[in-house]
Amino acid sequence: MRNDEDVVRARHRVRELAQQAGLRLVDQTKFVTAVSELARNTIVHGGGGRLHAGLLHDGARQGVYATFEDDGPGIPDIQMALTDGFSTGTGLGLGFGGARRLVNEFDARPNPTGGTIVRVATWR
Amino acid sequence: MSEGMSVIEVVLREQRETLLAAWVQAQLAAPGVRTDLISESELRVESDRFLTALAGAVTDETSAPNLMDPRWDDVREQLTTLSRSRATRGFSPTETATFVFSLKEPLFNALRDTEGDLVALVWAATQLVDSLGLFTSEAYLRSREEVIRRQQEELIELSTPVVKLWQGVVALPLIGTLDSARTQVVMESLLQRIVETDSAIAIIDITGVPTVDTMVAQHLLKAVTAARLMGADCIISGIRPLIAQTIVHLGLDLSEVTTKSSLADAVTVALERTGHQIVRRKTPKPE
Amino acid sequence: MDRVNRIPILKLGHLLLVSIQVDMHDRMALALQEDLAERISQTGARGVLIDISGLEFIDSFIGRMLSDIAGIARVLDAETVVVGMRPVVAITLVDLGLTLPGVRTALTVERGMDMLPPPTAVEDLDDEEEAESAGDR
Numbered sequence: 001m002r003n004d005e006d007v008v009r010a011r012h013r014v015r016e017l018a019q020q021a022g023l024r025l026v027d028q029t030k031f032v033t034a035v036s037e038l039a040r041n042t043i044v045h046g047g048g049g050r051l052h053a054g055l056l057h058d059g060a061r062q063g064v065y066a067t068f069e070d071d072g073p074g075i076p077d078i079q080m081a082l083t084d085g086f087s088t089g090t091g092l093g094l095g096f097g098g099a100r101r102l103v104n105e106f107d108a109r110p111n112p113t114g115g116t117i118v119r120v121a122t123w124r
Numbered sequence: 125m126s127e128g129m130s131v132i133e134v135v136l137r138e139q140r141e142t143l144l145a146a147w148v149q150a151q152l153a154a155p156g157v158r159t160d161l162i163s164e165s166e167l168r169v170e171s172d173r174f175l176t177a178l179a180g181a182v183t184d185e186t187s188a189p190n191l192m193d194p195r196w197d198d199v200r201e202q203l204t205t206l207s208r209s210r211a212t213r214g215f216s217p218t219e220t221a222t223f224v225f226s227l228k229e230p231l232f233n234a235l236r237d238t239e240g241d242l243v244a245l246v247w248a249a250t251q252l253v254d255s256l257g258l259f260t261s262e263a264y265l266r267s268r269e270e271v272i273r274r275q276q277e278e279l280i281e282l283s284t285p286v287v288k289l290w291q292g293v294v295a296l297p298l299i300g301t302l303d304s305a306r307t308q309v310v311m312e313s314l315l316q317r318i319v320e321t322d323s324a325i326a327i328i329d330i331t332g333v334p335t336v337d338t339m340v341a342q343h344l345l346k347a348v349t350a351a352r353l354m355g356a357d358c359i360i361s362g363i364r365p366l367i368a369q370t371i372v373h374l375g376l377d378l379s380e381v382t383t384k385s386s387l388a389d390a391v392t393v394a395l396e397r398t399g400h401q402i403v404r405r406k407t408p409k410p411e
Numbered sequence: 412m413d414r415v416n417r418i419p420i421l422k423l424g425h426l427l428l429v430s431i432q433v434d435m436h437d438r439m440a441l442a443l444q445e446d447l448a449e450r451i452s453q454t455g456a457r458g459v460l461i462d463i464s465g466l467e468f469i470d471s472f473i474g475r476m477l478s479d480i481a482g483i484a485r486v487l488d489a490e491t492v493v494v495g496m497r498p499v500v501a502i503t504l505v506d507l508g509l510t511l512p513g514v515r516t517a518l519t520v521e522r523g524m525d526m527l528p529p530p531t532a533v534e535d536l537d538d539e540e541e542a543e544s545a546g547d548r
Binding site for chain 2: 522
């Protein structure tokens, strides 16, 4: 993922997956919006990266996940990034806090090869 | 052990027709057969398709097949679809699982005529059918849970209707205890109705709600905020003194929200805001 | 102009109407801001209606774009109203923590128009001038 068109493509792809997983419309919207935020983060702050997304199946439930990997400088203090104050709310902040509220599972950790890995998932 | 599977595969292919016939017969003879819910021809078609998928999936594997392996995708999909369809039609778990388990006897009979260690073959077949049967039961349960969840949602929506008071104003009388899930569904339906009826004012009346906890209060506030984002205003009415205290103690910010203690007051405000005025007639109408 | 698809801006009497139907990417959003600023100046419009009933997702970038448009319009002496936000989008915005500062909203275009300044006599004159110069283009 490198530019703003990729953000739109990411949204579309994830939206399809969320529909396939049978998420309710409001959960679909929330998940895709979270992906949009994180995709933009990856491009703007992470210097570009990769998105993996797919369906989840845990025997009893269906869900959708998305993982963002960037090779950027990484986030020095991930805990801080998760607090709302870090995001300026105008699109320039890291936006983790908001995105986290939109999904069931949120995990952000440093990438051993540099940069950050963020994984989000929502179940039906 | 892997020989067991390959023998089974051979049987599934070569003795297909007899196996199919015997299997369908076993299903029809089973105590829980529901010919009222499913026709014999449908059963036959389903069984036929399943045998094809099964034959395609069983190859020389170790004795306990890993059903999550992609090779079993088609089989799993058929079983999931079947379970879902049975669940929605009202079959019981046992009746649904009979589809798979009734394959055992015909399969054993077919194996009896082959060469090889019968005990080992029967064991392999048992493991296969059992794991398929278990999978079917799980899929059935999931479908049932899904049906129940949807019914609950419909019930919630039906029991908390959003009422259009007049052009531009809707009211949502909430009654009973609110839990998180119910509140969310109700709030979503309120916002939807606001759009459908083009109502810029929504009265949320909580006279009938005995207690409000943090989660519910937060959901209420979220709904009010969301409504405002859309261009509609909410008035919360029917706030009991106790609930008012709870809200303040929880530190919730209601400065943006219009609150009224009685529904009547809320209606008056809504009337005024929509440019109405209630005037009492000077002389009473003749009866 | 580069090859970015640009969102059309319609003149609705004394107001400008923008209808966002597609999933915008960032450059489109910026192009829209530029175009709007130009049209407002050109036409002297006092009101801008942005119809987002076609938007299925609003993230922080789009949210900021809307706030920025409202701000830019205000500086150019025009008011902005955003209409048609979908319920699921509103719910998502609340969870995201986006408040769209400086953006007024209404349920429909009609209601939005009621919130904007009415036409003045001078503006009718401007319409004629605009119609003439439009013939040149």
